[in-house]
Amino acid sequence: MRYYWQENKTGKPPLIVIAGPTGVGKTKASVRLSKEIDGEVISADSMQVYRDMDIGTAKVRREEMQGIPHHLIDILEPWENYDVTRFKELAVKAATEILERGHIPVVCGGTGFYIQALLYDIDFTEERDQELSAAIRSRYYEEAECFGRERVHERLRAIDPLSYERIPANNLKRVVRALEFYEVHGEPISLHNDRELKKHEQSPYDYRFFALTDERSRLYERINSRVDDMMEAGLLSEVERLVKLGVPDTATSMQAIGYRELIRHIRGELNLSEAVELIKKNSRHYAKRQLTWLRRDTNVIEIDISNTGDVQDGFRKYICVDGDIRRGL
Numbered sequence: 001m002r003y004y005w006q007e008n009k010t011g012k013p014p015l016i017v018i019a020g021p022t023g024v025g026k027t028k029a030s031v032r033l034s035k036e037i038d039g040e041v042i043s044a045d046s047m048q049v050y051r052d053m054d055i056g057t058a059k060v061r062r063e064e065m066q067g068i069p070h071h072l073i074d075i076l077e078p079w080e081n082y083d084v085t086r087f088k089e090l091a092v093k094a095a096t097e098i099l100e101r102g103h104i105p106v107v108c109g110g111t112g113f114y115i116q117a118l119l120y121d122i123d124f125t126e127e128r129d130q131e132l133s134a135a136i137r138s139r140y141y142e143e144a145e146c147f148g149r150e151r152v153h154e155r156l157r158a159i160d161p162l163s164y165e166r167i168p169a170n171n172l173k174r175v176v177r178a179l180e181f182y183e184v185h186g187e188p189i190s191l192h193n194d195r196e197l198k199k200h201e202q203s204p205y206d207y208r209f210f211a212l213t214d215e216r217s218r219l220y221e222r223i224n225s226r227v228d229d230m231m232e233a234g235l236l237s238e239v240e241r242l243v244k245l246g247v248p249d250t251a252t253s254m255q256a257i258g259y260r261e262l263i264r265h266i267r268g269e270l271n272l273s274e275a276v277e278l279i280k281k282n283s284r285h286y287a288k289r290q291l292t293w294l295r296r297d298t299n300v301i302e303i304d305i306s307n308t309g310d311v312q313d314g315f316r317k318y319i320c321v322d323g324d325i326r327r328g329l
Contacts, residue, residue, distance in 0.1 A: 002321045003037060005104065008206050013099050015205040016319070017107045017115055019044070019294055020212035021287035023223040027060050029212060029311050030108035031068050036312070037106075037319070040069040040098045042091050044109025044118070047256045049087075050078045052242065055235045056258035058226065071098075078242055078253040087114045088122075095205075112293035119203050119299075122196045136183050140176045141250075155179060160188035168289070170260065170282070173252065208301065208318050211294045215306040223283045227258070231276060236262055257282045 005014030016039070018030045030041050043049070047057040051074050060070060071094040076082055091114075095105040107115060116122065144152045153169035156178055163178040181189035214222075239262040247254060249263055258279050265275040294300050303314035 003319050004321055005206060007321055010206045012204060012206040015095060015105045015107065015207045017207060017209045019110060019112065019115055021219060021290040022110055022283055023226050023287065024212045024214055024219060025305065026108050026212060027064065030106050031064065031066050032312060033315055034068045034106050035066065037104050039104040039106040040071065042094050042105055042107045043070060043072040044107050044111050044114045046082060046111045046114065047253065048073050049076050049082050050253045052078060053253060055230050055233050055238045056256060078247045079251050081252055084114055084117050088117045091118050110290050112290060119205065119207060119209065121204050133180055133184060136180045137176055140179055144172055160190055162190035163188060171255065209299050210315065211300045211302050212311065213291060213302055213304050218306060219287060220284050223287060224280050227276060227280045227283060230258065239263060240266065257286055
């Protein structure tokens with residue numbers, strides 16, 4: 001079986017992306033494909049990068065890897081910061097090393113912003129006036145602390161309605177970043193980001209960008225069931241350990257769905273059943289936003305697993321050049 005990169009005339013290095021909403025089965029699919037094409041997996045998950053956060057992030061277990069090397073997992077402490085700039089730096093390094101070994105990078109995750117930064121070589125630079133930016137951020141964080149995140153989020157509605165729709169109120173870091181950007185540059189960050197995407201339509205990679213999807217009711221049922229499984233596996237104890245370690249509520253890691261709701265339970269703001277239902281609700285909403293984000297990219301190849309007998313056949317249809325997409329693994 002011959003693959004597209006074996007007849008690559010662009011001169012660009014090959015790269016495969018498997019994205020999709022939470023709970024759709026990306027991890028299993030990435031391992032199976034990597035076994036077939038001699039690949040190595042690069043995680044594009046914004047939370048699996050943290051140590052001691054295994055249950056709530058649905059982190060791939062050693063036995064699930066089936067011998068396939070995985071990168072950008074368990075490399076940071078929960079109190080460290082992780083953002084798109086750092087992801088891009090680490091992912092480019094990992095992809096380069098994988099290619100040098102003669103293997104294929106398989107990027108797997110649901111954080112669309114991270115994936116697009118890697119695929120389209122978007123440049124994320126720090127603000128030149130660090131003192132001004134820090135003062136703006138501090139002001140908005142103080143407002144959120146005093147009056148709630150929803151009030152800060154509401155400020156986006158007037159100045160950047162697209163960001164208001166794209167960024168949930170709970171993601172305070174991105175909300176504040178959007179407000180900060182507007183004050184510093186005088187334009188919405190959504191306009192800036194869309195312009196950057198258009199500027200970088202020519203990717204440095206010869207890539208195939210897959211998004212796994214499923215019928216909504218089936219996906220939501222699987223998400224609800226997975227949350228129940230996480231609770232049975234000890235998610236509450238995992239969050240309690242992080243709190244005892246002194247990881248602050250404001251840490252990037254503690255903004256993850258599952259962690260922030262259980263922190264509210266630990267504080268006494270929610271009973272356990274309320275917290276679990278909120279985790280399910282927020283997970284479903286997150287899955288919906290992930291799909292909306294991915295479908296904005298016209299280069300995405302959507303594979304509906306509810307209409308596909310074997311997701312591998314869907315992959316082969318777009319990465320094989322001999323037309324034989326039914327051959328076994």
